[in-house]
Amino acid sequence: EPEVTQTPSHQVTQMGQEVILRCVPISNHLYFYWYRQILGQKVEFLVSFYNNEISEKSEIFDDQFSVERPDGSNFTLKIRSTKLEDSAMYFCASRPGLAGPNEQFFGPGTRLTVL
Amino acid sequence: DQQVKQNSPSLSVQEGRISILNCDYTNSMFDYFLWYKKYPAEGPTFLISISSIKDKNEDGRFTVFLNKSAKHLSLHIVPSQPGDSAVYFCAAENLRGGADGLTFGKGTHLIIQP
Structure with missing residues (x-):
């Protein structure tokens, strides 16, 4: 079964410092998203991406x-200058597509720790 | 600004019984509601959804009920099984408004006791 993959699992x-988090969405999907979850808090929407733009x-x-989306498969999130409060999953x-209800398929996450 | 609220951080249910997870929302523009399940160290996994024009959707052991006038939805799991132990997130989206990012509640940790 196709799945969303993310690398690394822990950064x-x-x-x-700058960090780049990488994702490979499911191949025939058109809409891509990033979310974050700070420890103990809810999952929060960051950004959605379609047709090569936000x-x-x-x-x-x-x-x-x-x-x-640098190529046909990867979707990246860059944080230019990380702060302590960026630590999260x-x-x-x-x-x-958007014709509902098409659920969003989530990857396993990258745990980012900023020291 | 909590547009989606799950007021019970945890819920303990005996195996075989019904689990009822509740969710309230404030934004009347939401047009789809979804339930996701999450195990530790994994991403959320979609369970079931409901359109705002419906009041019930059923899929196997999972049923979601929507009460638009009360801005309330609930997820029923029956019978509850040990593998159902996880954190359950209620989420909502406003596709007609062009906002396809999900708004999540804080989650309810469901514990199924043998």
Whole structure:
């Protein structure tokens, strides 16, 4: 069964460093998402991406964040200068289309720890 | 700003009995509601959804009920099995408004006791 994959599973970085989190969405899906979950809190939407551009972003997704689909398979989230409060689980998700109810399929997550 | 609320952080149910997980929302623009299940160290897994124009959707042991006037939905699992022990998230989206990002509740940790 096709699934969303994410690498790495755990990333440790120093405050102020840039990190890139990688995702491979399900191959025939058209919509891609990033979410995060700070420990003990709810899953929060960051950004959605369709047709090579951002379609929606939340207040969390400020100028420190960017997304890219550099080729036909990868979808990346870049954090330019990490802060302590960026420590969280980051989940990538994809869905085939918007004609509902097409659920979003989530990857296993990347745990980001900022020291 | 909690547009989707799950007021019970945890719920303990005996195996074989019915589990009822509750969710309230404040945004009347939501047009789909979804339930996700999450095990530790894994991503959320889709369980069942319901359109805002329906009041019930059933899939095997899982049934979701929607009460639009009360802005309340619930997930019923019957009979509950040990493998159902997980965190359950209620989520909502507003596709008509062009907002396809999911808004999640904080989750309810369901524990099925043998």
